[in-house]
Amino acid sequence: MKKQSIWIGCVVAGLFVWAAEGGAQQVQQPGQDPRVGLKAGATDAGVAARNMELVATLPKPPGFGDATGTGGLAFANSDIAFKGGNMFIGGFAGFNFYDIEDPRKIRLRTSVPCPGGQGDLSVFGNLLFMSVEQGNGRVDCGTQGVTGAPNAPSPERFRGVRIFDISDINKPVQVAAVQTCRGSHTHSLVPNPKDPSMIYVYGSGTGGVRSDKELEGCSSGDPNADPNTALFSIDVIAVPIKNPAAAKIVSRPRIFADTQTGAIAGLWPGGAHGEGTQRTSTTNQCHDITVYPELGLAAGACSGNGILLDISDPVNPKRLSEVSDINFAYWHSATFNNDGTKVIFTDEWGGGTSPRCRETDLPSWGANAIFEIRDKKMIFRSYYKLPAAQTDFENCVAHNGSLIPVPGRDIKAQAWYQGGVSVFDFTDATRPVEIAFFDRGPVFADKLVTAGYWSTYWYNGFIYGSEIARGVDVFELKPSEFLSANEIAAAKLVQMNEFNAQSQPKMSWPQVPVVARAYMDQLTRSKSLKPEQATALNDALTAVERANAADRAAAVAALDALLPALEKQGGSANPIDAARYRAMVATLRGFAAK
Amino acid sequence: MKRTNRVNVCLATTVIAAVVVFSGQASAQVPVVQPGAPGKPSRELSESERPKAVASKHSPADTKFMQGMIGHHAQAVEMVDLLKTRTKREDMRMLGMRIEVSQNDEIKMMRLWLQNRGESIPSEHAHHLPGGTMPGMLTPEEMEKLRVAKGAEFDRLFLQGMIRHHGGALTMVQELMSSPGAMQEAEIHDFATHVDADQRMEILRMNTMLKGIKK
Structure with missing residues (x-):
């Protein structure tokens, strides 16, 4: 294992010069955010960081695309799950297991080709769950694609949630593949407090509905005419832990229904909210649902709305309240604070492949919206957007993150694609403040490819980043005026055996x-x-x-x-x-x- | 080896600059496991069996779709250009702005898609050439009629034209979906799905606006 590190020091006068591999240089003007104007490069981009340091990085494994990202989304890394000393990184082409026993010396453990996108992963005990939505996904994980036309029914095709047995971490085995009408863009694991023999999966499909000739019962009908439409619902899959092969869909709850009339399409119909407002997508799907089992709550980021769900009966989630926002284009994901008194929703304006953090882009568009939760209602408090302008050649918008367990504070580490990672405090929901960041320059100086962080999650003392094109990064927080050594040490005391960002655990601290x-x-x-x-x-x-x-x-x-x-x-x-x-x-x- | 991979940080100033370069571990030691269908065993692949690229390739139909859609989108942008000086309605102007932004972004994306796959990129004006026309596109005569129209007459012609134009995009998606081997590649899958959903929604909205004008 060959490693080398290059570093160039800082010039205190506020003017700094940096050099990277190859000796490229750049001068920053005083007062400018150091993330602005970073040199481009797939493997040698300029870097700016504050109050956090990169402690390890690994490129993508062979067969999973190169750092330039020019192979496109087909090779993108996606979401992360953790178990013990293992990190599982999903992707459009399959997934990879990493040994993170020593976070400073992570190593690739197993590569598993299994295309189908997005490939988001979750783990529960010896079961690994994977979202599949695209037309090339095959039941047998084959890499050759599906024969025939996309609209021709095929028994080869798989769109839904795969389940792997990972009791042998070096040889995962597919044990179930639950087909769904729209596929699974993301999913969330929901343990059942009343029945530990079962685990539930909320599957969120955002793709087209397939023909009922390929999967019986699938309809993309107008909700007013067809009460069985696959639109306007989520898939609830029940998985018997001891017999995962028997996993099946047990309900498709109508969580967007009008509470008065019962009409299935009861929430945001799509479109702008008036002059100068954002055009918000129709609420006929959830993009992502974050469940908080200890509180019996879930926050659904559902295209045109943010919704709060009571999940005390996991099979029949009930909507408690919903919010809309004139600046949101697409309600994408959610994170509760540890007390469950706040929820952050992200807006993935532009779908994640567009540059939306330019100087000309509004700070309230493509941002986070922070809400307080009172009496099961959500009250808007503020927006938070990456505070450093990015170029036309960096896809950038709010994306996935998780809480950093500092007692007494609400802090989140969040991915902004090529905008890097931003760590911010939202203890005061009205005044979110950035406390640390890391950013690389664009992959190319003159063209846009999809790259950057899909997810950045805190797990047992370190922040792990799944970089779409460049691979995996590991970060450690450094003490600063915004975060003390004691606070970081206290956060490191929270040790988890498993972590899935969409299934939020309640964190507590020892009395030390x-x-x-x-x-x-x-x-x-x-x-x-x-x-x-x-x-x-x-x-x-x-x-x-x-x-x-x-x-x-x-x-x-x-x-x-x-x-x-x-x-x-x-x-x-x-x-x-x-x-x-x-x-x-x-x-x-x-x-x-x- | 302890801390050799550490990046030094200057906390006193606001900036660090660093590049950590890892050569990556030797891939031969890492097992590549190919799962089977549920109930079937997984298999460790030998060095020679490992796929060089774990992804489905794009098909000729995908390329044709992207090449055709560039000209198709370009005409929509030309129509919006006319709208800027000819309509008096704010909702029409907003509709135009939306179409312009999304279609220009998508043209950029399609060109890049073709470029990154070594496929030829048509000129945005190729649709003016014989045989360059795509489903739903306005003929040169229809474009001329739109060019000289004003006020409510323009709005009506624009909406009718754009509804038909968007409908043509849906036809193009349907053709793509009926082509064996198409849409297996991730980006084209997402793009075609997006065009379908997006333009369907826009057509619904334009139909509503058109009813308002006919009154």
Whole structure:
């Protein structure tokens, strides 16, 4: 394994010069965002980063396309799933398993050709799920495509959700392939709290409806005339964990129905909202659904609307409320905050293959919309868009991301295709703030190819990026004025056995000193905690940590004595800080009681 | 080897610049596993069995579709050019803007698609040449009639023409879908699917607008 790294230092004067492989150079003007004007290149593009560092990168495996992206979407990397020390990266051509036991030295483990796009993956125990929607998908995963015309019924064709047994990680075996009318663009796993022998899959199809001669019962009929239309629904697939071969569709709930009339097509009909507004797609599909099983909630990004679902009965999800937005073109994906009090929806204006982060593109178009959830209703608070202009030759728009588990804050690491990764804080839903980023220049200086990050997800201490053309990147956060070493260390304490971004787990933190210190840093940053208070508290905590058995009780008493004043202070703080005081005091008491 | 792959960061300033280059591990050691249909075993592929490119190739029908659609889209843009000076209706102007933006973006995309696959790229004016016409396109005489029309008459002719023009695009998609071996490649699949959905929706909208004008 040959590795080399090249780095060029920074010039503090605000003017910087960088050089990359091949000695290309570039000068930035003072004050300009360093992401603007980066040199193009498939493997040697210019790079700008702040408060995060690239610690490992691997190109795509042989057969899965090169870094130039000129092979097109057919070779694109797509979504990521994690299990233990393994990362599974899906793609339009198949999927690849990576060993991430040591995140700084990731390695390719197994390559699996199985075309059909998009190839989004999820994992549950020994089962790996894959979305297939395109016309070349074959039941047998063959790479030769489907014989005959696209509209001719074929028993070879597969569009739907595949299930693989991965108990032998070096040899995945396809055990089921559930055909659906529109295929599966994305899917989300929904565990059933009442029946652990089953796992449910919400399949979201966005493609054309196939003929009922290929799959019985499929109809693309007008919803007013045909109550069985495959449009205006999602597919709920039930998978018996011990017998996945018996997986089947158990319902196609009409989650867009009008609550008064029951009409199937009850939400956004498509079109603009008035002069100067965005043209929003018709709500006849969900693009992506993010479920939060612990809360019994799901957020559906459903083309023309964002919807909130009650999933306490996974087979029959019920819509609780919906929102629309005059600046959204296509409701694409959703992420809850850890408390379930907020939800971020993304707008994939331009479909992900277009440049939509140019200086001329509105900051409220192709952005995230952040909502607060109150009484199961969503209230709009703000937009967040990548704050650095990209070129005409970089496809860029809001895309997939996940939470970074810093206690006391809501932080997300998000992919913006060739706009790179942006890490931002949305604890205050009205004022999202970027705290870290990484970006490469375009693949080409003079032509647009589809590339950049499909997903960037936090998993057990690192951020992993699935780069459509260039491969896989691993990042580590660095302490900064926006995020302290204690906060990063506290985030790293949250360890997951499995992670699928569309099936959001509830995260919690142990009652240990570094978590308390993360809260202290936050309260100091917000100027609620005075520096001398922070020092006293930190000293008292250190004393408990260092105390031997004989003098621990005295150290604990000294720490305890400080807490009532802090609780009182928290009582008059703003709601965000008040919650931090409560969590900090609880953490300190929990630690002291050990 | 510890931390040799580390990229140095300057936290004091706002910028780092770095390139991490990995040569990649030797591919021979990594198994390539070809799954079978459900219930069938997977098979590890030998070095010689491994596909050089795990993707379906585009077909001659795909190329013909893209080449034809460039001229087809170009005429829509020409029609919108007329609309800019001839209509008085704001909704018509917005419709025109939408068509112009989407069709220009798509022309760029189609040219790039052809270029990246080594196929010849027709001139956007090829549809003016004999035999260059595609389903639903306006004849030179019809274009001339539109050119001289004004006000409500223009709006009516424009909508009728554009509805027929979009309908032609749907015919082209249907022809593509009836061609064996077509739409196996990811981008053409998505593009043709998108054109079909998008233009269907636009036709519905234009039909509604047309009813408003006829009143």
